[in-house]
Amino acid sequence: MPDHLTRFRGLTAACDATVFWHPVETPGAALRRLADLADELDVSWDQYGARGPVAMLEEQLEALFGKPAAFFPSGVMAQQSALRVWCDRSGTSRVAMPDLSHLLVHEQDGPRRLHGFQVEHLTTGAEVATAEALHGVVGRLGAALVELPLRDAGCLLPTWQELTDLSAAARHRGVPLHVDGARIWESQPFWGTSLAEIAALSDSMYVSFYKGLRGIAGAALIGSEDFLAEARVWRTRMGGTLYRSTPEALAALLGLRELLPRMGECLAWARTLAAELPALGIIANPAQPHTPTFLLHADGTDDAVNERLLGVMERERLRMTGLWRASREPGRVMTEVAVSTPALDHEPQRIAQLLAEVAVG
Known part of the structure; x- marks a missing residue:
């Protein structure tokens, strides 16, 4: 069976949309955007x-x-x-x-x-x-x-x-x-x-x-x-x-x-998401995020949580968090999330439920 990282990369490429970080984009698509800007700015x-x-x-x-x-x-x-x-x-x-x-x-x-x-x-x-x-x-x-x-x-x-x-x-x-x-x-x-x-x-x-x-x-x-x-x-x-x-x-x-003009929107979305998580068994750190990037903590093992993450990504065709890893506290796992503009296309309450499915089961 492929390891979690290999499977995660394959599913990421196959997803139709993303929640955290930036949209997955081919080099050709990215360079075409820059070529258009170069022409516009002359x-x-x-x-x-x-x-x-x-x-x-x-x-x-x-x-x-x-x-x-x-x-x-x-x-x-x-x-x-x-x-x-x-x-x-x-x-x-x-x-x-x-x-x-x-x-x-x-x-x-x-x-x-x-x-x-x-x-x-x-x-x-x-x-x-x-x-x-x-x-x-x-x-x-x-x-x-x-x-x-x-x-x-x-x-x-x-x-x-x-x-x-x-x-x-x-x-x-x-x-x-x-x-x-x-x-x-x-x-x-x-x-x-x-x-x-x-x-x-x-x-x-x-x-x-x-x-x-x-x-x-x-x-x-x-x-x-x-x-x-x-x-x-x-x-x-x-x-x-x-x-x-x-x-x-x-x-x-x-x-x-x-993207710079939308940083405030991303922070507001991140805080709404974080407020939903404690009742679902996930702790955000900080509890009220200072920036759109923050940490998530939950009980569990990285193998079990990452298996559920890959399953949700495959079912939803949605790129979620990165892989979870064991934290310094025994029996706990953690991951970092970075809210950017793709998250604004999703209801934070629904994403909280999917995160709970991944982290808690």
């Missing part, structure tokens, strides 16, 4: 990260965030470049960040091996960063990184007051505050503030284009002109000044146009 090719749609994208980001922007081929490169600039300026390689930060969990020790960063934990576990947390990291720091939202903790966000106080504490101490904003688009509705107001609290910010905005790849750094000039040097040193990035920039422009 763009030329970019060259080495300048001109063409890359320049258009950077201009749109500056309008949204109130600060200049620089395109990067990946978020890993963007964030390491940002921290390297701040540490070089300050003369210390000590950086404070959450122990659940992407840089520590998903980058194969790259920040330390490539740049020699000495990491101090700003927070530990499912805890949002606050001014008090920064005060607890004693000694000289090259930078402090806050992940908004803290993805591996269920996409947790601080309150606006907590974020404002953290920014003030960093500035009072003279520590540059860098924001890992891979999902900042999805986070903005939680605070009800503008992207420019969020960016004003940081010294630099990274944003991603392939998550909530359905891009192909790519990222950007937001910050002052002098900061970006140094970051671009590190982009070149790390091999990130690609000859062409036109498809990635076009996809980001399309996401900003079509």
